[in-house]
Amino acid sequence: MQFQQLQYFVAVAETRHFTRAAELVHVAQPSLSQQIRALERELGADLFLRARGNISLTDAGEALLPLARRILADADTARQEVHELAQLRRGRLRLGATPSLCTGLLPDVLREFHERYPGIRLMIEESGSHDLVRELARGALDLALIVLPLPTPSPALTTVEVLREDLVVVSSPDAPAPGRGGRVRIADLEGERLVMFRHGYDLRELTVAACRAEGFEPEFAVEGGEMDAVLGFVRAGLGVAVVPHMVAERAGGLRVTPLARPGLHRAIALAHRSDVAPPRAARELQRMLLL
Numbered sequence: 001m002q003f004q005q006l007q008y009f010v011a012v013a014e015t016r017h018f019t020r021a022a023e024l025v026h027v028a029q030p031s032l033s034q035q036i037r038a039l040e041r042e043l044g045a046d047l048f049l050r051a052r053g054n055i056s057l058t059d060a061g062e063a064l065l066p067l068a069r070r071i072l073a074d075a076d077t078a079r080q081e082v083h084e085l086a087q088l089r090r091g092r093l094r095l096g097a098t099p100s101l102c103t104g105l106l107p108d109v110l111r112e113f114h115e116r117y118p119g120i121r122l123m124i125e126e127s128g129s130h131d132l133v134r135e136l137a138r139g140a141l142d143l144a145l146i147v148l149p150l151p152t153p154s155p156a157l158t159t160v161e162v163l164r165e166d167l168v169v170v171s172s173p174d175a176p177a178p179g180r181g182g183r184v185r186i187a188d189l190e191g192e193r194l195v196m197f198r199h200g201y202d203l204r205e206l207t208v209a210a211c212r213a214e215g216f217e218p219e220f221a222v223e224g225g226e227m228d229a230v231l232g233f234v235r236a237g238l239g240v241a242v243v244p245h246m247v248a249e250r251a252g253g254l255r256v257t258p259l260a261r262p263g264l265h266r267a268i269a270l271a272h273r274s275d276v277a278p279p280r281a282a283r284e285l286q287r288m289l290l291l
Helices: 003-015 018-024 029-043 059-087 099-104 106-116 129-137 202-213 227-235 245-250 280-290
Strands: 048-051 054-057 091-097 120-126 143-148 157-171 193-197 219-225 241-244 255-258 265-273
Touching: 003 018, 003 029, 003 059, 018 029, 054 059, 091 099, 091 129, 091 280, 099 106, 099 120, 099 227, 099 241, 099 245, 106 120, 106 280, 129 143, 129 157, 129 265, 143 157, 143 280, 157 202, 157 227, 157 245, 157 280, 193 202, 193 227, 193 241, 202 241, 202 265, 219 227, 227 241, 241 245, 245 255, 265 280
Parallel strands: 091 120, 091 143, 193 219
Antiparallel strands: 048 054, 143 265, 157 241, 157 255, 157 265
């Protein structure tokens, strides 16, 4: 029994016509008929009742049809799996992430991914969540790590929460410690000079909203920086900043003080377009991030 014979058999069974079946599988009709007869000889049973203008399945044909479809489907699945495995040996992965995640979460994950799949070229887009969502929508990214909640939920995106992260206060070891008792309340930031991120940064909006909820407007010593610049300004003693715990752990030369309960937190999610399945490399990175 040959794989090709099963293809021809299923085509005839579905079209109930030898000529249309031959067109469907792109083969001459006499060749298709010959292969069907060879299959019937091998099985020792007729598969079709042939009458002028009427092709129907015999009992043997009815019994073979679901088995043949399953064999063909399994073969197609095997072909797709092998193709996707080949994709993991070469290709590209376009990943977006916020600057704080590029600094805190991604280095270790991308190192492991690169060790497993050195043939995949990693292309990183570093930007705020709002910009990354736009890049996803226009197809410029395969995946993006964004901060939830989005100001405007997008039904075109599928998001899966990866982690929840505490925010902490960082300051220069040479400056007086903020807060008291080894913790900082949001109210303690009133009167502190903050080193603040640029507009559009999720951390800026979260920090400013928390201060306003406590009834005061935060005072900025410096504003407009990206993550590395903000950490550098704090290290130089220009002020304090509210940053993710993972970033603070990696940053040297800073005092790290936790926020008093209830504190501030953020949810990190992996997002991709709902209408397009991510490529195999993107799905593998997603699996690693969700472990």
